[in-house]
Amino acid sequence: MTSRVTFVSAATSPSLRQARFYDGDSVDDGGAARARSAAGSLPSPARVATSPSTRCRETAVALGLDVVQTPELRGLDVGRWRGRTLDEVAAAEPEAVGHWLADPGWAAHGGESVRDVCERVGRWLDAVRDTDGRTLAVVEPEVVRAAVVHVLGLPASAFWRLDVPPLTATELTGRAGRWNLRLGQPPATSDTVSAR
Template sequence: MTSRVTFVSPATSPSLRQARFYGGDSIDDVGAAHARSAAGSLPAPARVLVAPSVRCLQTAEALGLDGVEIPELKGLDVGRWSGRTLEEVGAAEPEAVGRWLTDPGWAAHGGESVRDVCERIGGWLDTAQDTEGRTVAVVEPEIVRAAVVHVLGLPAAAFWRLDVPPLTATELSGRTGRWNLRLGRPLAVSPDGWTR
């Protein structure tokens, strides 16, 4: 039995454009338009799953996907940094930001560590591998990073070395405890040539 999971990153939002830790904002008008133009670009799934965040839910809707919210696929909890820009946090807590970017087990911001999110998503993928057919999951970029870390057996520190552009698909196919990976396929190309 082969299981296929396609992770789709959300469309652009103000927090993404401002390098702000996600705090619950909606996708912006440009992101919504790009997602609507990409509707129908994914292979037909057997199931659609959505992370419980506003921008993932709105991206799924704009893509024409009717999905089920899955709490295990929620984004990385950054605690008190939520809604703040990296620049703001870096100015207020430079040592904490430096530690967060170098120590995957650190979570003194009051949220979840990078190692914890990688383990959470790895556990979810281990059970998803027993699911026949194609799953499309609209998730936050850090969930895609955690999945890549897991399927390639990378150290958790590699998490920050992975970029996940908005509105791209990262495809996994697997069976018998092994996943294959196809990274960052754009869902569509806009008329102005911008790939997302």
Template sequence: MTSRVFFISPAMSASLRQTRFDDGGSIDDGGAVRARAAAGSLPPAIRVLTSPGVRCRETAAALGLDGTATPELAGLDVGRWRGRTLEEVGATEPEAVGRWLTDPGSAPHGGESVQDLCGRIARWLVTAPETDGRTLAVVEPEVVRAAVVHALDIPAAAFWRLDVPPLTATELSGRAGRWNLRLGRPLAARDAG
């Protein structure tokens, strides 16, 4: 049985625009418009999941999806850095930021390390029930990165080298032991005609 997991990154938000660690904020008006325009462009799915974060749930709703918030698919827990911009943290804790960006096992913010996130998403991919159909999952960009790290069996150090633009789809197909990857497909606006 082949599983297909279609990871969708959230629409644009002020946090993404400002390089702000997730602050629980909403998607912005432009992101909501683009997500609504892409509603109906996604392939049918037997289940729809979301990261529990606000912007993922709002993106799913704007896409016309009724998703189940799934704690295992939560974004990276950045501890005390939550809500701050990377620039702010870099100005007050430059060594900590440098360590965090170069050492996947580091968690100077007191939250979760990139390595821990990659392990959590790998466990989810391994234990997610195999289905004869597609799962759509609206998730934070870092969850998409972690899934790609696992699917390609690449070092967690490559995590920061993977860009995940807003409202793009990354597809994994296969099974727990072997995944194929199709990444970065922009969600197309529905044809208004």
């Protein structure tokens, strides 16, 4: 039995463009247009999973997918930093940001630690590994990072060293108790299809 999980990161939103901790905003017009252009280009899934955030739900709809909210795939809870830019937080709480970036177990912002999100996503992946067929999951970038940390057995400190661009696909294949990883394939859009 082979299980495939394709993670598609959410399309762009104002908070992403402004390096602001996600506050529930919608995808922007450009992100929605790119997602609509990629609709139908992804492999057909047996199951769909979606982070419960607005931008993930909207990305899934624009991709022509059903919205199946999966709480285990929610983004990293940053507590009191929600809605603020990283620069604002770094200016107001430089030591806290330093701890957050250096210590995966730190969560004094009142939210969740990087280690916690890696473990949560890892538990979900371990459960999905025992299912046959493809799962397509539209998720926040930090969920993709957590999945990669988990499947490669990386230390949680590697989390911040993984870049996940908007509207890109990361594929995992699980079989015989292990995962293989295929990184960062952008979904085909009408622009790339016509160029072939």
